[in-house]
Amino acid sequence: MELYQELTKDVRFVEGLKSCMNCGVCTAICPAAEFYDYDPRIIAGIVQSKDEKRIEELLKSETIWYCGECMSCKTRCPRGNTPGMIIMALRSLSQELGYFTESEKGRQQLAIKRVVGENIISKGYCVLPENLIPEMHPEQGPVGEWIYDNKEEVYERVGANYNGDGEGALRKIPQESMDEIYRIFEITGGIDRFEKIEYFSKLKAKNMGFTENEDNYADYVSHIFTTNNGKHNRQ
Ligand code: SF4
C-alpha cells in the first residue's frame, strides 16, 4: 500500500497540507511542543517528502499522539497549512493499519475507544461521572474522591439532572437520540473503526503475553492506561 496515496484520500490531509516551507511557526505556537518531545514542523516536512519509509515510521511512532488538536497552528501558518489536521489523517491511517499498537501512546487508543467511544454509543456522553474512579484518577485529589462518593447529591445541588428524565445537564439521553447516534457511527465508519482498534489491540495484547479474560483483556487495558516510559517530555 502506498501510504502517501492513502493519506491523500483523507480530506483533512488535503485541507491540512498545501505547501510547507519549514519555517517552524507552528512549532513555536504549539502548546504540545512546549511539553512533549514533539515538532509539528517535522511532521509536515516528512509527509511532504512522500518518503514512504519515514511516513511508516511516523505512523508507528509516539509522535503523532502528542498533538492536542487545539488548532493553534491553523491560525499561524503563513502557508495556510494545519499540522493538527495532517496529524488527524495520520492517526486515522495508523488506526486503520494497526500501526498504533507499535507505540505506547498509540496503544492507549484502546482505552479511549473502550471508555470515551463506548460511552458515546451507550450513554450519549464522552465522559461520565461514574468513570472518574478515584484510583484511576489520583490527580483529582481528595475533593474529586468526595465528589465521586457523593455524586448524586453533588450534581443535584449544582442543578444537574443526573441520569434523570427530561431536561438538564447529565440527563438520560432518550433512546431515539441514542439510536440516531449509533446510526451516525455506523454510516460514517466509526463502528468499523472501533472493531479494528479492538482487533489490532488483541493481537498486540497476545503478543505482549496478556491472556484474554472475562473482562476482555482488562489487564492489558490497565497496563496501557498506566504505563509511562518517561521519555515523552522535553528534558
Ligand atoms: S508554520 Fe506552516 S509552513 Fe511553517 S513549518 Fe509549520 S506547517 Fe510548515
Ligand code: SF4
Ligand atoms: S493542533 Fe496539534 S500541532 Fe497544532 S498547535 Fe495544536 S497541538 Fe500543536
